[in-house]
Amino acid sequence: xxxxxxxxxxxxTFGDQVAVDSISFRVPxxxxxxxxxxxxxxxxTTLRMTSGFEQPDSGVLRIAGEDMSRVPPYRRPTNMVFQRxxxxxHMTVFENVAFxxxxxxxAAAERRQRVGEALxxxxxxxxxxxxxxxxSGGQMQRVALARALINRPKVLLLDEPLGALDLKxxxxxxxxxxxxxxxxxxxxxxxxxxxxxxxxxxxxxxxMNDARIEQIGSPSDIYDRPASRFVADFIxxxxxxxxxxxxxxxxxxxxxxGALAFAVPPSGNVTEGAAVMSVxxxxxxxxxxxxxxxxxxxxxxxxxIFTGSAVxxxxxxxxxxxxxxxxxxxxxxxxQFSPGEQVHIGWNxxxxxxxxxx
Amino acid sequence: MVDAVATGSTVxxxxxxxxxxxxMPLFLLLPTLLLxxxxxxxxxxxxxxxxxxxxxxxxxxxxxxxxxxQRFLTDPYFHASIADTLYMAATVTxxxxxxxxxxxxxxxxxxxxxxxxxxxxxIFSPILVSVVVRSYGWTVLLAEQGPVNWVLLGLGIVDxxxxxxxxxxxxxxxxxxxxxxxxxxxxxxxxVRLDPSLxxxxxxxxxxxxxxxxxxxxxxxxxxxxxxxxxxxTLALGxxxxxxxxxxxxxxxxxxxxxxxxxxxxxxxxxxxGLVLLMMAFIAxxxxxxxxxxxxx
Numbered sequence: 001x002x003x004x005x006x007x008x009x010x011x012x013t014f015g016d017q018v019a020v021d022s023i024s025f026r027v028p029x030x031x032x033x034x035x036x037x038x039x040x041x042x043x044x045t046t047l048r049m050t051s052g053f054e055q056p057d058s059g060v061l062r063i064a065g066e067d068m069s070r071v072p073p074y075r076r077p078t079n080m081v082f083q084r085x086x087x088x089x090h091m092t093v094f095e096n097v098a099f100x101x102x103x104x105x106x107a108a109a110e111r112r113q114r115v116g117e118a119l120x121x122x123x124x125x126x127x128x129x130x131x132x133x134x135x136s137g138g139q140m141q142r143v144a145l146a147r148a149l150i151n152r153p154k155v156l157l158l159d160e161p162l163g164a165l166d167l168k169x170x171x172x173x174x175x176x177x178x179x180x181x182x183x184x185x186x187x188x189x190x191x192x193x194x195x196x197x198x199x200x201x202x203x204x205x206x207x208m209n210d211a212r213i214e215q216i217g218s219p220s221d222i223y224d225r226p227a228s229r230f231v232a233d234f235i236x237x238x239x240x241x242x243x244x245x246x247x248x249x250x251x252x253x254x255x256x257x258g259a260l261a262f263a264v265p266p267s268g269n270v271t272e273g274a275a276v277m278s279v280x281x282x283x284x285x286x287x288x289x290x291x292x293x294x295x296x297x298x299x300x301x302x303x304x305i306f307t308g309s310a311v312x313x314x315x316x317x318x319x320x321x322x323x324x325x326x327x328x329x330x331x332x333x334x335x336q337f338s339p340g341e342q343v344h345i346g347w348n349x350x351x352x353x354x355x356x357x358x
Numbered sequence: 359m360v361d362a363v364a365t366g367s368t369v370x371x372x373x374x375x376x377x378x379x380x381x382m383p384l385f386l387l388l389p390t391l392l393l394x395x396x397x398x399x400x401x402x403x404x405x406x407x408x409x410x411x412x413x414x415x416x417x418x419x420x421x422x423x424x425x426x427x428q429r430f431l432t433d434p435y436f437h438a439s440i441a442d443t444l445y446m447a448a449t450v451t452x453x454x455x456x457x458x459x460x461x462x463x464x465x466x467x468x469x470x471x472x473x474x475x476x477x478x479x480x481i482f483s484p485i486l487v488s489v490v491v492r493s494y495g496w497t498v499l500l501a502e503q504g505p506v507n508w509v510l511l512g513l514g515i516v517d518x519x520x521x522x523x524x525x526x527x528x529x530x531x532x533x534x535x536x537x538x539x540x541x542x543x544x545x546x547x548x549x550v551r552l553d554p555s556l557x558x559x560x561x562x563x564x565x566x567x568x569x570x571x572x573x574x575x576x577x578x579x580x581x582x583x584x585x586x587x588x589x590x591x592t593l594a595l596g597x598x599x600x601x602x603x604x605x606x607x608x609x610x611x612x613x614x615x616x617x618x619x620x621x622x623x624x625x626x627x628x629x630x631x632g633l634v635l636l637m638m639a640f641i642a643x644x645x646x647x648x649x650x651x652x653x654x655x
Contacts, residue, residue, distance in 0.1 A: 053558055073561045080562045086555040090577050099573075105563035151563065 002029045003065075004155050004187040005050060010059035012045055019045040021211035022059070027155075027189060027204075034190045034198040038234070039206035043191045046208075047157050050189065051080045064154045067076065070319050080157040083299075084164060087132040093119070093314040094128040100151040105180035118146040121180060134245045138169045145177075149184060156181075156188045162197065165174035195235050199223070207231050239284065240280030241322050243277045245270055247300045253354060259319030261264050262295035264352045274357040283351035284326035286313060286337065287344050299324070306330070313337060313345050315345055382520060391460040396486030398652060402636075409629035418625055426626040430634060432624050437613075440634065443611040446601070447594035447642075448531075453534045454590040455583060458541035465542065466549040481542050493603040500604075524606025532600050537593055541586035549575075580653035588646035592639050605619075612638075 005027040020042040033211060035043040048054040049061060052073035061068045063077055079100070087096050097118055101111045114269040119125045119191055122142035132140055141161055148156055158177075162170045164278040178201045181188050192198050198205050199219045206216045207230075215227040226232035233240055247254035252263045252272060264277075286299075299317040306312075313326045326345060328336070337343055364432060409426060412419040428435045461481065468474045500506055500522035507519040522528050552575065560570040598613040605614070612635045619628035 051562060053561075053610045073558070074566055078562075080559070082555045082559060084553075084555065086553060086559040088556060088559070088574060099560070100563040103569055147563070186473075 003027060004029045004063065005033075005189065006060075006062040006065075007046070007050075008060040009176070010043075010046070010056045010061060012049060012054060012056050014083055016328075017130075018211050020056070023211075023213050024059075024215060025206055025216055030185050030187055031032075031203040031301050032188045032190065033199055034192060034202040034205045035208055036192055036195060036198040036205050036234075039193055041208040043193075043208050044159055047159055047189060047191045050155070051078050051302075052076050055196065077154040078157055079151050079153040079155075080159065081141075081144045081148050081161045083159045083161065085132075085144035085161070087140055087143055087147070089132050092129050092131055093124065093135070096132070097147045097150055098170060099147065104151070114150050115146075119148040121149065122146045122181070122339050128320055133233040138173065141165065141173060145180065149180070149186070151184065155187045155189060158188060160192055162192075170197070171200075177201060181273070199235075207234065209234070209259050219294050226353060229276055229278065232353055232355070236280055237325070237327070238278045239319075239322075241277050241279070241324070242357070243275050243354070245272050245275045246251050255352075255354070257295075257320055258317070260295060260297050260317075262349060264294075264349045264354060267354050270354045270358055271356070275356045276357055278353045278355065279309045279324075279347050279351050281312065281325050281327035282310075282329075283347050284315075284324060286315070286326045286328060287342065288337075291344050291346040293346035294343055294349040295352075299343055299345045301339050301341045301343060303339055304337060311336075315343070318346060359387070405629040405632055408625040409633060411626045411629075413624045413626050416622075417621060426630045429627075430630050439610050439612055439615050440638075442609065443527070443613075443635075444597060444638070446530060446597075446609075446611055447591050450527075450533045450537065451528050451587050451591040451596040452537070453530065454537050454541040455587055457534065458538060458586055459545055459583060462542045462549060465546055482527060482539050485539055489599045490603070491537065492536060493532055493600045495606055496528065496600075500528050500531065507510035523604060524608055526605070526609050528604040529597075529601045529609050532604050533594055533597055536600065539589040540589045540593065544585040544589065545582040548579045548585075552578055577653075581650055584646055584650045584653050588643065588650070589644050591646070595635060595639050595642065 003026040007026075008024050009022045010020055010024070011018070011022050011197065022041075035046055037043050037081070040128065047055060049056050050063070050068075052068065054072065055069075068076060077320065084303065090100065094115055097115045097343065098111050101114055106114070115128075119128065122145050124139060124142050127135065127139060127143075132143070144161065144356070162173050162177075165173060174197055177188075177190075181201075190198070202219055204216060205219055205222055207214045207222055209230045215222050215231045217225070217227075222231055223235055226235060229240065233236050241257055244256040245253055246256050246261070248271060250266060251310065253266050254263055255275075259276065285293060290296065296321065297317045299315040301313055302313055302316050304312040304322065307312070308330065310327050312331050313328070315324045315326060317324055324345065397498055410422045410424070412421040412423050412425055421437075430440075465474060465477055465481070468477065498504055501644075502519040502521070502523075504523075506522060510516045510520060522531065556574055557570055558580070560574045565573065596613055598610070598617065601609045601611050602617070605611075610618075612631050616628045616631040616635070619625070619631060
């Protein structure tokens with residue numbers, strides 16, 4: 001497999017602030033790769049080092065196999081779609097898109113043809129003579145995309161380009177971005193703090209937190225098999241409950257959650273003593289009668305929150321200090337459980353992930 | 359309850375929203391309007407009246423004549439004066455921009471806050487010293503035995519002292535210095551407002567430093583440049599103290615002509631000179647405003 005972008009032990013500090021702490025990853029050619037994490041985790045800095053706007057303090061960065069340490073931004077085979085698009089306000093759509101080819105001395109006739117193609121790709125051919133101030137957010141976003149893609153970069157870098165759009169347009173643009181990426185076959189590196197966005201579009205996601213990469217994997221990998229407590233918490237919605245691990249073996253971990261004891265498959269670096277277990281909201285089952293699951297406990301319904309596609313129950317289990325949230329798909333009928341009601345809840349051992357405490 | 363009463367009363371009268379004029383802005387403008395009326399409009403009217411009087415044999419005659427206007431239009435002496443004034447203002451403006459733009463650029467690109475503050479203060483400092491003091495300072499600096507000539511002679515750039523003072527050169531040098539803060543800060547403020555990601559976008563699209571400057575930074579800071587030109591041009595048109603001190607009586611720009619006429623109680627010449635100056639400033643403002651509109655996006 002060929003890799004378009006390779007980072008090896010890249011570190012970047014601003015003053016005494018470590019922005020990126022010795023991270024390494026490789027992006028396969030033609031794939032959609034996302035850097036996902038909360039604000040300030042170092043994902044944008046990583047992207048800016050790839051584009052050349054920042055220089056790493058140490059480590060090696062290769063694009064298409066070539067070391068980039070002495071290559072300035074304007075000679076890198078990358079192009080960027082900026083957070084607020086950064087369209088040149090004094091130029092028309094045509095001039096904006098033609099900017100890249102004109103700096104690379106592409107002949108006028110070919111330039112015109114390529115601008116036409118690029119605008120066709122983003123479905124904006126009718127707007128060539130408009131100024132950016134006469135465009136909507138979604139249209140500006142498309143111009144920014146065309147302006148970057150027209151240069152046929154090896155790698156397209158996208159810095160939260162959908163952040164300034166409204167929700168409906170955002171989900172529409174997500175599908176569109178994915179379509180364009182497939183059509184042009186360019187490697188995309190996409191920075192976002194929105195897990196839904198990363199999940200929808202990415203082939204691979206690197207989850208970043210606090211200047212480090214917590215996990216790299218496919219969307220289903222990081223959702224179903226989170227490598228750390230942070231990833232479990234950041235992706236999707238989960239119950240994080242403090243537990244005691246009472247027995248560790250290669251086949252099973254014995255877990256005690258308050259009065260409830262059950263066994264779960266072994267995972268990671270958990271040792272006997274205090275630990276944290278994660279069970280996703282939708283993995284917690286809820287019923288009036290006793291459940292046939294690996295761990296069950298009686299509980300009282302505290303709150304029922306209707307979210308449209310699902311109902312979320314906040315439950316107080318018997319003999320356990322923490323509240324547990326269960327999410328049940330909304331079937332169109334009335335909420336099946338009402339606040340104050342006594343119910344049974346439970347989950348399967350396979351749904352439980354254990355993480356070392358802290 | 360209150361609503362019910364209110365709707366009840368409107369039933370009786372035709373539906374009309376209560377007319378509420380907001381007098382507050384007008385009230386706040388009052389001091390300015392009074393001051394402008396008394397110190398600008400009233401003297402202007404008086405001047406207009408004086409401009410039609412006749413001045414003959416050292417005496418003022420209250421007549422109605424276009425004689426003085428005719429003199430301004432035909433007399434080469436006044437033509438030279440007007441041309442000198444325009445030439446001086448244009449040179450000062452050109453020089454101010456030539457020095458001010460790079461200076462503003464440097465001030466903008468310095469990313470050490472301490473140094474930036476000090477440089478800003480140095481650029482600003484001419485305003486802190488009186489014009490009279492500064493102009494006298496320049497006469498010393500630019501004198502034939504002054505430090506500037508000393509350096510030029512010492513470096514062998516010139517063989518004999520250059521006349522830098524008591525002519526237009528000295529006036530232009532001094533005015534450029536005085537107007538520097540007024541040119542640097544409008545330019546600087548447009549630079550600061552520039553979205554830094556625009557320059558990054560240009561570089562990302564393959565533009566080196568010069569292309570980025572020529573195609574992105576300069577066009578987007580043009581409004582600041584035009585504003586700076588407007589300020590220094592109009593200020594230079596009306597400059598009086600510096601031309602009178604550094605001109606040494608040889609630089610007869612319009613404001614000095616007006617001053618001279620008033621001391622001769624030649625009110626018609628003073629009035630027409632003043633009005634010509636006002637016209638020139640007005641035309642300059644209109645032209646620069648046009649340019650400004652053109653340079654903005």
